[in-house]
Each structure stands twice: as C-alpha cells, then as structure tokens.
Amino acid sequence: MEPSEDFKKVMPRELVPVSEIDVRQLSEIYEERDVYLSVYLPTASRDDDSMNETYVNSRLRALRKAVKKDLQDKFEKTYEMVREQMAYQPIRGEKGRIIYASEPLGFLHIYRIGVKPDRKLILDTSPFLLPLAKLRDDYEDYAILLMDSQQAKLFSVRSNVMKVEDSDSIDLMNKHKKGGMSQMRFNRLRRGAIQSFVSEVVEDIQELEDLANLRGIVLAGPGEVKKVLYEGLPQDLQKKIIGVEDISMDTPLGDLLEVGEKAAQQDEREKERANVETLRDYIMKGRNAAYGANKVKAALNEGRVNILLLTRNASIPGWICERCQNIRERVAPPDECPFCGGPTSGVDVVEELYELAQRTGAEVDFVEDSDFLRSIGGIGALLRY
Numbered sequence: 416m417e418p419s420e421d422f423k424k425v426m427p428r429e430l431v432p433v434s435e436i437d438v439r440q441l442s443e444i445y446e447e448r449d450v451y452l453s454v455y456l457p458t459a460s461r462d463d464d465s466m467n468e469t470y471v472n473s474r475l476r477a478l479r480k481a482v483k484k485d486l487q488d489k490f491e492k493t494y495e496m497v498r499e500q501m502a503y504q505p506i507r508g509e510k511g512r513i514i515y516a517s518e519p520l521g522f523l524h525i526y527r528i529g530v531k532p533d534r535k536l537i538l539d540t541s542p543f544l545l546p547l548a549k550l551r552d553d554y555e556d557y558a559i560l561l562m563d564s565q566q567a568k569l570f571s572v573r574s575n576v577m578k579v580e581d582s583d584s585i586d587l588m589n590k591h592k593k594g595g596m597s598q599m600r601f602n603r604l605r606r607g608a609i610q611s612f613v614s615e616v617v618e619d620i621q622e623l624e625d626l627a628n629l630r631g632i633v634l635a636g637p638g639e640v641k642k643v644l645y646e647g648l649p650q651d652l653q654k655k656i657i658g659v660e661d662i663s664m665d666t667p668l669g670d671l672l673e674v675g676e677k678a679a680q681q682d683e684r685e686k687e688r689a690n691v692e693t694l695r696d697y698i699m700k701g702r703n704a705a706y707g708a709n710k711v712k713a714a715l716n717e718g719r720v721n722i723l724l725l726t727r728n729a730s731i732p733g734w735i736c737e738r739c740q741n742i743r744e745r746v747a748p749p750d751e752c753p754f755c756g757g758p759t760s761g762v763d764v765v766e767e768l769y770e771l772a773q774r775t776g777a778e779v780d781f782v783e784d785s786d787f788l789r790s791i792g793g794i795g796a797l798l799r800y
C-alpha cells in the first residue's frame with residue numbers, strides 16, 4: 416500500500432523515543448518493486464561517523480550491483496535524499512538515526528533516537544523495520560520513583576532519556592516541631608504525615624501519562640518507606656513494580672538510570688522466559704500454539720495470534736509474492752508466484768512476519784536466547800484460540 420499523504424514526510428526535529436514511532440502505519444506500506452531505502456546508523460561519536468562512512472560505501476557498492484536496471488536511477492535519487500540527511504550533525508542526546516526514504520514516492524522519514532542501533536542499509540519493497548522492532552522490545556518506556564520518607568521524585572524513562580515528571584516533599588521537622596509534644600504524639604503525627612505523603616505519591620503515579628503502556632515502575636531509595644508505598648498501591652499498580660532498589664537519595668542521575676535499565680532488562684528477560692514456557696506448555700498440550708513460518712503466517716492472517724515469539728538473531732531467508740503476499744521459507748524465489756503470477760523477491764521471513772504481526776495487531780516478543788525456540792525453527796506464536 417502507498418503511504419497516505421500526511422505520512423509521506425515525517426521528520427521531527429527533536430529526539431524521538433523508539434516507542435513513539437508509528438510502526439503500525441509503517442508496516443502497512445509496500446510496493447511491488449524495491450524502492451524503499453532504510454538506514455540505521457549510530458551517531459554518538461566521531462568513531463561512529465567514520466565507521467558509518469566505511470559501512471555505507473561498502474553497502475552502496477553491493478546495492479549498485481544488485482539493483483535492477485530500470486530502478487537504478489530511482490535508487491540513486493533516493494540515496495541522494497538519504498545522504499543529505501546522514502550528513503547533519505547529531506542533536507543533543509542523539510545516539511542513532513533512522514532514515515526511511517523513497518524518492519519516487521516522495522517518502523522521507525527521519526528519526527533521531529537516544530539509543531544506539533546496529534548499522535543497516537537495506538533496499539526493499541517496504542521500510543525495513545526489524546532493527547527498530549528489536550529496539551522497541553529492548554527500550555519500552557518505564558518509570559523510576561526515587562523516594563525516602565520526606566521527598567519523592569518520579570521520572571519517566573523513554574529510550575534511555577530520563578525526565579522528571581513530578582516531585583513531592585514534606586518537611587516533617589518544620590510541620591511538626593517536637594517541642595512540647597510527647598514522643599508518642601510526635602510519632603503518631605509523623606506516621607500520619609508520612610501516610611498522607613505516600614498517598615500523594617501514589618496519586619502522582621496514577622497520573623503518569625501512558626501508565627498502561629509502561630513496562631513498569633522501579634522503586635528506588637533508602638529505608639522502609641518503599642515498602643509502605645508498595646503496600647499503599649492498588650493491586651494493578653503493584654503488578655507494575657519491576658524492581659526495588661536500596662540506594663541513596665543523592666545517587667547521581669546517570670547511576671539511577673543505570674539501575675533502572677538493569678531492572679528493565681531483567682524484566683524483559685523474565686517476560687521472554689515466561690512466554691517461551693507458555694509456548695512449550697501449549698505445544699505439549701496441543702492447543703493454542705503455532706510454530707514454523709507458514710503456520711504462524713496463517714494464524715497471523717486469521718488474526719489469531721496473541722504473541723509472536725521470534726529468536727532475537729533469527730534470520731530466515733525465503734521469498735514473498737509482492738502481489739498476493741504468499742511467503743515461502745528456505746527456498747530461492749521463483750521467477751513468478753505460482754499462485755498469482757506476481758513478482759517475487761527474496762526476503763527475510765522474520766521481517767515479513769513482524770510486519771504482518773504489526774498489521775494484524777499481534778504483540779511481538781524477541782527472545783534473547785532459548786534452545787527450545789531455536790529447536791522449533793526460531794518462530795512460534797501463542798494463539799488467542
């Protein structure tokens with residue numbers, strides 16, 4: 416499908432969290448011919464720049480040899496668009512740049528991101544989304560709450576960029592001067608004040624934008640008040656706590672971010688393991704599971720896939736019909752599609768399944784390493800029914 420008019424030029428000037436890029440709409444775009452150039456480059460340092468140049472030049476040589484004669488001119492014009500965008504200096508906080516371009520379609524998307532992508536330069540019938548998909552799986556948005564019994568700071572973390580969302584504090588000593596008060600009365604007042612402070616913090620959490628889409632919340636800070644807060648959370652929010660860390664209120668922000676990233680990564684690995692275990696269980700019981708490219712594709716087309724599981728480093732060569740979208744894995748593309756006579760092209764079957772999952776609203780989980788998933792070919796799906 417051709418991109419809609421308002422989706423042809425998307426070039427935000429500021430840093431974009433990977434979770435904000437509209438992969439759903441990107442996955443709906445494709446042509447019968449190789450007219451989309453997709454580029455992923457790290458942009459954090461000068462070393463990156465010089466390695467980018469070497470990489471891009473060697474990919475260019477390969478592509479110029481491979482691109483079909485009638486598309487050569489369009490390819491060069493598209494590359495010209497991309498080259499201009501690659502040359503711009505990185506903005507503050509930028510660690511990587513993603514460019515999708517097609518000169519014949521007047522299509523250009525540029526995203527400056529705060530995380531480092533692997534280098535890629537790919538010419539295909541659609542924007543190549545797999546590297547972005549993996550980044551989105553690694554860098555889901557989450558929140559960090561740093562608190563003790565007198566102060567709280569709530570941060571959002573989107574693609575490794577940390578931002579203060581809220582901060583609260585109470586000054587116990589000023590509000591409740593101890594002079595003339597019995598120790599018991601003081602303690603009671605103090606407890607009451609902490610309790611109302613904690614309720615205030617809980618409210619801040621509930622007011623977080625996109626709370627439902629967050630991977631979770633990391634609780635950090637010294638002492639016991641974290642537990643008081645945890646117990647004060649409604650059940651659905653308790654489930655969102657992905658880590659509890661004992662650290663000082665003076666922890667530098669960079670270190671706090673590191674603590675958060677560690678907890679987020681651990682949460683991701685746990686989620687992956689749980690999904691793989693469910694898949695194994697379903698396959699053994701012979702229900703609600705599919706594996707192998709063709710069966711998974713059929714289930715995706717029927718809208719039955721709840722979660723698509725892909726081995727992180729899986730790449731399965733095969734071909735797709737650019738007209739009827741028929742996919743075959745592990746065979747070279749025939750001259751024309753045996754079903755509809757349409758043009759075929761060699762593809763990474765994993766990329767095709769990912770795009771199909773996006774179009775059909777299935778969740779996708781890239782699994783770091785699993786002997787079991789590898790043993791069934793690297794592709795599996797948990798089905799809705």
Ligand SMILES: [Zn+2]
Nearest residue numbers: 736739752755
């Ligand atoms: Zn076909």
